[in-house]
Amino acid sequence: MVDTTHKHLIIGTGFVGLGMAQALKAVDIPYDQVDASDNIGGNCYHGVYENAHIMSSRKIIQFASFPIPDNYPDFSSAQNMWDYLNAFTNHFDLRRHVELRII
Secondary structure (H helix, E strand, C coil): CCCCCCCEEEECCCHHHHHHHHHHHHCCCCEEEECCCCCCCHHHCCCCCCCCECCCCHHHHCECCECCCCCCCCCCEHHHHHHHHHHHHHHCCCHHHEECCCC
16 A cells, blocks of 8 residues: 655656656655756756757657657757657646746
């Protein structure tokens, strides 16, 4: 049985943070999520060069529950990955639990 008497805190809204949020939501475990940035996406949103490409294949980094679109290249740009994370966040309605600009 899952303990839902405590609320959990997820720090960050990159791949790991959003993946954890989706997993907790799927089994009805309450959580809040925070990020210091002004938008979701972690390093795909900030901290990388504009023309950078992800060094891992889409087959490795995509969420099993939400495949990367077929029209994305195998080694996608940071912009593609940010778009993918936004689509993932919207698809699973995760944004309502996110508070941004938390320092």
